[in-house]
Amino acid sequence: MNIITAGRTDIQDYFSKSGLFDDGKKKLMHTPFLVFIRSGEVLTVQIVSTPDMLLRLADEVKVMGQWPGVNRSDYFQFTVGQYRAFAKERVAKAKTDKPIDPNADHSTP
Secondary structure (H helix, E strand, O other): OOOOOOOEOOHHHHHHHOOOOOOOOOOOOOOOEEEEEEEOOEEEEEEEOOHHHHOOOOOOOEEEEEEEOOOOEEEEEEEHHHHHHHHHHHHHHHHHOOOOOOOOOOOOO
């Protein structure tokens, strides 16, 4: 059984600019994710309400997400593995970004 989803595939902007992934624990009341889990010949569609809950699923699980707009909403298709890679990259980047020391001299020479 193949699972075929329809939706945009330009997911980097969806992950980084939609605001839906900024707080992984925030419950998405209006735009939860739909996940498609196959077990043999059975397909289960589940509603997942937080990005962190996606990370509990296997990498190959297909996901549909909605980026709500003012005049329209777009749907995006991705896998948990694609989101996991984005989340790991975000954590790694956060570790290398150094906070600004408010007591340091920031004047230019």
